[in-house]
Amino acid sequence: MSFSFLPTTNSTTTTTTSTVRMLPTRRSESHSPASRCKSAGHSSSSLSNGFIHSIPTSAASSTQRVNHRQGSLDQLIFKLLTGKPKCLAKVLGGSGVLNTSKNSVAIQTTPIVERDVVSSLQNCSEVRYGANSKPRITNITFSTVTSATGLPTVPAEPNKARSSSYWKTEASHSQSSNNNDTHGTSVDLLRKLSVSRKESGSHVDTVVTTIDGQRYDTKELDSDPDFQEVAEWAFPIFQISRKYPKTVLSRLTYNIFQQAELFRIFKVSPLKFFNFFHSLEKGYWEIPYHNRIHAADVLHGCYYLSVHPVRPQFGVAKSPDSLLPAPQTPAASIMSQMSTLELMALFTAAAMHDYDHPGRTNAFLVQVEDKKAILYNDRSVLENHHAAESWKLLCRTENHFIENLDPAEMKRFRYLVLEYILATDLKQHFEIIMTFNDRIPDMDLQVESDRLLVGKLLIKMADINSPTKPYGLHRQWTDRICEEFYEQGDDERKRGLTITPYMDRGDAQVAKLQDSFIAHVVSPLAQAMNESGLLPILPGLENSELWINMNHNHRKWKEEIESTYEPTTTCNGGSVNGVIEEESASTSDSPDPRRDSPSLDSELSQ
Structure with missing residues (x-):
């Protein structure tokens, strides 16, 4: 599951907010970046429509506010992980990449495919699929009539021709070169939080x-x-x-x-x-x-x-009258x-x-x-x-x-x-x-x-x-x-x-x-x-x-x-x-x- 915090401005208040846009990962056979689902834009004020939730970037509460200029980045991450979207901490996994700017924080993660992560997504009441989101389906296009299997027709999407290039190691989806070196410690901390929950037998174990x-x-x-x-x-x-x-x-x-x-x-x-x-x-x-x-x-x-x-x-085509050799496949x-x-x-x-x-x-x-x-x-x-x-x-x-x-x-x-x-x-x-x-x-x-x-x-x-x-x-x-x-x-x-x-x-x-x-x-x-x-x-x-x-x-x-x-x-x-x-x-x-x-x-x- 990928998360991105996108800044928006509320015209009636001076509080700067960010939307949490949760993009469902569609695991295709290629796992290429082009095959990932793209979510449509939504209003930042909606708390119940799909993946959109408004969160103050200052993580304000009635007793405490964090100032972007003077507050530490580690505190901000801690607030985001333990604040209003409680299920955010449950689903973070893989390697994290942190992008910072004056009014926004962007976190992109690679999901850990484990049963407890899937169940935590299903049990989270604040995060659920919206009306415009697409379910995760394979990029195998089944025939319209599958009499041999009796399977129902799967909603078809454009099917990519598989090639050996699909087996190449997937390039990183994030550009870490844009990150500030001053925040390296925070990125390492986030990665440690991500991998600490991996169970025995996962991909990190040898x-x-x-x-x-x-x-x-x-x-x-x-x-x-x-x-x-x-x-x-x-x-x-x-x-x-x-x-x-x-x-x-x-x-x-x-x-x-x-x-x-x-x-x-x-x-x-x-x-x-x-x-x-x-x-x-x-x-x-x-x-x-x-x-x-x-x-x-x-x-x-x-x-x-x-x-x-x-x-x-x-x-x-076999043509006995043709003098030309058959085309070579x-x-x-x-x-x-x-x-x-x-x-x-x-x-x-x-x-x-x-x-x-x-x-x-x-x-x-x-x-x-x-x-x-x-x-x-x-x-x-x-x-x-x-x-x-x-x-x-x-x-x-x-x-x-x-x-x-x-x-x-x-x-x-x-x-x-x-x-x-x-x-x-x-x-x-x-x-x-x-x-x-x-x-x-x-x-x-x-x-x-x-x-x-x-x-x-x-x-x-x-x-x-x-x-x-x-x-x-x-x-x-x-x-x-x-x-x-x-x-x-x-x-x-x-x-x-x-x-x-x-x-x-x-x-x-x-x-x-x-x-x-x-x-x-x-x-x-x-x-x-x-x-x-x-x-x-x-x-x-x-x-x-x-x-x-x-x-x-x-x-x-x-x-x-x-x-x-x-x-x-x-x-x-x-x-x-x-x-x-x-x-x-x-x-x-x-x-x-x-x-x-x-x-x-x-x-x-x-």
Whole structure:
């Protein structure tokens, strides 16, 4: 909340007065000065119309008056803080800037986004929104008809195109160069009054201790060399997980939130942030594959795919008769096309997407009539469970790091998180790909439904990214998923059930499993994203490294099959899909290895 004391003159008296004009802070995603609300002018004599109140600058009372020329500035500030507008002292926060003149005092502050400040504003009877003031709303412009969410239409304001410049540190709104140096002591005193009320876990603290005693030093996290390669596709996730076995997910999430400046944009409390994400990673089971390391890997995949520049081929008119090449789309990151709310929802959903995973497939839970399958009517059982349980965890008071979202943002955030998590159900895999392919000619990233569809592709690719990683990482993930499958096979044997194909540790067929998984699940998604220009191509490469790695790994598994099995042996795509998660099937052909650059592939083979 910002305050400014503007001098006015009363024609009937000789007392000089100042109006207190309280400007409501509108927290937009950019937090740029231009996005702040401007209040209209009001009469200085009105005490009940909106934010306008008259206060004598001399702070006169029946027994005492303070003279501007002879009184001390410190006394004047004390009077203003403890005088008629009693709620003024409650809401001062952040850094204060003091401007003085003969007949006026100007104080501008940056608000502390804390619950007690918000409640003090609501409980203050002297300060309330006037008829001409605007409520705080986000600068995300929702569509007029939001049939998918059922949300009411939000009053629209001019929507700014988000760009990476929105993530720059916001310039100071005050010009301290105009202040007199003689009043430096008073300014320091005012700042001390502002910061003295900040609670543990706010932005000024560097050490955060979670509710269960886990300690995080944000200075160390900001300079941790282990996370300097977070923008690399070959991010050493297993190496970092060995160093931080219990906190790999929370540390990576903090680093990515910092990179995107989501703490600053949404005024996220580090204490509640770490409370939630540490509780979240503790809720992942100690199983071979669907653990907190996998959640961190999916989060990293979403970050990589969204932060690097791409050239989306959306809405490009295809004219076979034209001799001119199609116009080249300017390179820009998907992150710059998404709103920051959508971005925070995507990263949060990636961290939450396999919470409390039991290491068994949906088909298994349905077959044994698990209570989760009964609860969710055998439909997207695990995905519904992950979303529901992790959201309950988020809603706990000590974990609610999104508390500063307004009601419209909160509903939108929840909707996006649920959509992203449910999209990881492989039963929707081919439906999402076909919807995307059909939508490409008319797709526009300025449309929220199209951005949602792209976000689903990102989290899906991040979820099944193992075959697109360098072979060393891919092999470790393969060993982990096979071990988890074998544990399910052991459970099926104990229950007297038919062992699911490829889950019998006595009949391991790893190469056949990976060959079919890449050909029928990973390749169709990678091909759709590659042809639409959504896979980043780094300088020096002709294709995306995801595409290069996938084809290289696929060839290695084919070579192993040829050297181990009969040449006539084939894989059943439908059975493999049932093994992985769902009952979906595909007849997609394997990708053509000749599409890769021979020179690059030979280097990878070496």
